[in-house]
Amino acid sequence: MKKLLLIPFVLLTLQACTSSPRTPAEYWYGQGERFGSNGYQYDNDVLANLKEKKPFDEVSYKKGYEAGKAEYCDPFKAFEKGIQGVRYTDQCSGQDQEVMIKAEWQRGWDAFIGSDFYKF
Incomplete structure (x- = not known):
């Protein structure tokens, strides 16, 4: 009986640990915010590498970059x-x-x- 109660508990715990996949817009906004908040230039070498791995969403990246830059330039x-x-x-x-x-x-x-x- 204890094993039957343990299985649903483990499954619920594992499900809580998984995260939903981010959309490309969320991903690029996050990357832009990260680069801006760390003082990187808008177009940099790391960004070039990331563009090769995922389709680039420049609008989202720019919004995130401006938000991060505003934080960095406080x-x-x-x-x-x-x-x-x-x-x-x-x-x-x-x-x-x-x-x-x-x-x-x-x-x-x-x-x-x-x-x-x-x-x-």
Whole structure:
């Protein structure tokens, strides 16, 4: 009797672990968001490799990329990126608050560079 109760429990548990397959639009939105939120350029080498594996949905990719880039270019997180040693290479050019982003990034970068002198 215990084995009969165990089988449905195991099947339900396994079913809960499976995920539904993502549509191409969801996949490309996610890839765009990932690249944008990590400061990648819009068109990069990794994207070229991914295009070979799945049909490319540029509209979804662009929407995701813009959402990720907005997160990456948050002026209130720019100082953190600078102090962590992340270089600013115009990833946020054209953003509304580009001047503030650059200033905060530079302030963080200066603190990052200056912290090397205090380690001795």
